[in-house]
Amino acid sequence: MKLATTIIHAGMEPDPSTGAIMTPIYQTSTYVQEAPGVNKGFEYARSQNPTRLALETALAAIEGGQFGLAFSSGVAATDAVMKLLVPGDEVIAAADMYGGTYRLFTKVFEKYGIRFHFVDTTQIDEIKKVLSPKTKLVWLETPTNPLMNITDIKAVAAITKRAGVLLCVDNTFASPYLQNPLQLGADIVLHSSTKYLGGHSDVIQGALVMNDPTLREQLYFIQKSCGAVPGPMDCFLVLRGIKTLHLRMERHCENGRKLAHWLRDHPKVEKVYWCGFEDHAGYAVARQQMRDFGGMMSFELKDNSVEAARRVLSGTHLFSLAESLGGVESLINHPASMTHASIPREERLKNGLTDALIRLSVGVEDIEDLIADLSLAIG
Ligand SMILES: *Cc1c(COP(=O)(O)O)cnc(C)c1O
Numbered sequence: 001m002k003l004a005t006t007i008i009h010a011g012m013e014p015d016p017s018t019g020a021i022m023t024p025i026y027q028t029s030t031y032v033q034e035a036p037g038v039n040k041g042f043e044y045a046r047s048q049n050p051t052r053l054a055l056e057t058a059l060a061a062i063e064g065g066q067f068g069l070a071f072s073s074g075v076a077a078t079d080a081v082m083k084l085l086v087p088g089d090e091v092i093a094a095a096d097m098y099g100g101t102y103r104l105f106t107k108v109f110e111k112y113g114i115r116f117h118f119v120d121t122t123q124i125d126e127i128k129k130v131l132s133p134k135t136k137l138v139w140l141e142t143p144t145n146p147l148m149n150i151t152d153i154k155a156v157a158a159i160t161k162r163a164g165v166l167l168c169v170d171n172t173f174a175s176p177y178l179q180n181p182l183q184l185g186a187d188i189v190l191h192s193s194t195k196y197l198g199g200h201s202d203v204i205q206g207a208l209v210m211n212d213p214t215l216r217e218q219l220y221f222i223q224k225s226c227g228a229v230p231g232p233m234d235c236f237l238v239l240r241g242i243k244t245l246h247l248r249m250e251r252h253c254e255n256g257r258k259l260a261h262w263l264r265d266h267p268k269v270e271k272v273y274w275c276g277f278e279d280h281a282g283y284a285v286a287r288q289q290m291r292d293f294g295g296m297m298s299f300e301l302k303d304n305s306v307e308a309a310r311r312v313l314s315g316t317h318l319f320s321l322a323e324s325l326g327g328v329e330s331l332i333n334h335p336a337s338m339t340h341a342s343i344p345r346e347e348r349l350k351n352g353l354t355d356a357l358i359r360l361s362v363g364v365e366d367i368e369d370l371i372a373d374l375s376l377a378i379g
Contacts, residue, residue, distance in 0.1 A: 003062070003177065004246045010061030011054040011239065023054040025236045047224045051232040055239045056207075059197075062176040062242065063189050065209040067216040069223050070235060074172065074192025075100050076228035077206030079108075081168050081188060083222045085136055087113030092130055093139040094121045096147050096351045098170065098192075099340040101139075118347075121151040122282060124159070131163060140186075141170040142179075143286070146298045146335045146359040147352055148273045150282025153289055157185025166215075172196070175326070177249040179290045182211055188219075195326030199241040199248055205230045248328060251364040252295030258367045259360070259374070260297050268378050273298040295362035296325060298335070300354060301378070309334065309356040315377030318369060325361035330370055333359045 001009075015024055026049055031042040042048045052070055059068030071077040078101055085091070093105060095118040105116050119126040121140055138160050142151040153169060160167040168188040169181035175196035181189045191197055193205035210216055223229060230238075260274035275286040276293030286293060301308050312332075313321055319332035323339050333339055336355045340348060345355075362370065 006061050007177075007246050008243055010242075011056070011058030013054070023051055023236070023239065025232045026050045027232055045232075046227055046229055049229075049232055049235070051235045051239075052230065055235040055242075058239060058242055059191075059193075059207045060209055062245070063171075063182060063209040064176075064180045065182045065189065066211045066213070067209065069208045069216070069219055070193070070230050070238070071206040071208070071223065072228045072230045072234075073204045074190070074194060074206035075104055077190050077192075077208050078104055078170075079228065080208065080219055080222045080226065081137070081190065082109050082114065083226065084166070084218060085109075085114050088115075088134065089136040090115045090117065090130075090132060090134040091137045091139055092117045092119060092121075092127055092135055094141050094144060094149075094151065095119055095347075096144040096149055096353070097139075097141040098145045098172075099335075099342045101141070101170065103342040120149075120351075121156065122149050124152065124155050127156060127159060131159065131165070135163065135165050137166045137168060139168050139170070141173070142289075143173045143275050143282075143294070143296065145173060145296075146273070146333075146340065146357065148275045148280070148282075148297065150275050150280075150286045150289075152285045153179075153181050153184040153186060160187075161185065172326070173296055174290055174294060175245065175249055177245050178253075178292055178294055182209065184289055187212065187215060193238045193241075194324065196245065196249065196252075197241055197326075198238050199244065199327060200237075201324060201327035201329065203234045203237045203241075205234055205238050248364055249292075249294075252362060253292040255364065255367045255370065256293065256295035256297065256362045259362050259370060262371050263297070263299050263374070266378060268302055270300045270302045270304065296360070297362070298357050298359045300356055300358070304354065304356045306336075306355050309358055311379075312358060312374075312377045315379075316373050318365060318373040319360065319377075325359075327361070328364045330363035330365060330373075331361040333361070335359050 056068035117130040169186040172192040191207040274297040
């Protein structure tokens, strides 16, 4: 089955009690049992819920994996992966990644004796340098947030497979429409479903997808034992969002491409970070592992003062100044003070994330209106 068809039909079975074509929102905490231990596969809603099950089936199908698990947020899904580890284990993670992941790793899990090596994962040798028998997990984000760096998933998977180390890829920026890390050798794919999967900026949710049944059992055990499960209404919203993923992504990509080129040609713009430019360092790898380049980008003005950046950030009307990304509406964001404020300034600068960087999540509006809006704000 082709992806567009999978996106529409995955996980969708007519409801057995009524034939309802859409899986109902099973707003229940428990299920009546016929006799002690005799049930229909549903005992208690932290462990099983039919709406969540439909979503988890859909998540697995659209990522090309065997099993999906939904969590109450993207960071809750990250938290579940980290709980596979024990004190003394080491993790190699991308230096340039989502600030909340960095915060969870350094402020929560370091306390429990997990050690993190943050390296430039676009350079495969940097991973090899810190790989040791203590390494249990490699954590990638590609494209990265916010600098759009590209890591070669297949090349990293070759290393982790040989070393017997788990590889988890945060696929939030690409979405399953643009990239499927399991097919490139990853063991676990993570999504902040809050972003492109939900697609309408109306829900917080996370997801994990995997192929290995043992890994699925371990992560399911953590999901039900730690309890960070999404409610049925939120599962319904993400299921509904997924149905238009391919249509939205096509427009995000088309608008992204036009806007990136327009920005690059703008006399007041110094640099645009978008992985679809042929001179982008990760272009060749991106072309191989992604179907298209998406609608996320960042840029810097020639006047690289924070004041100039602030004027643009406050000067748009269609681009709303807000954290998050991947919704149908366009957003503009200042990573240094917003999404990435939890990363120390020296760390940010070391990774190339300047105080004047502006990030865009290009929505699915008419591109002429989006360009006119940014044009006025840049001046
Ligand atoms: C937003 C985001 C997360 C965290 O997800 P939440 O749903 O906000 O908890 C993780 N990774 C990336 C790349 C994100 O953009």
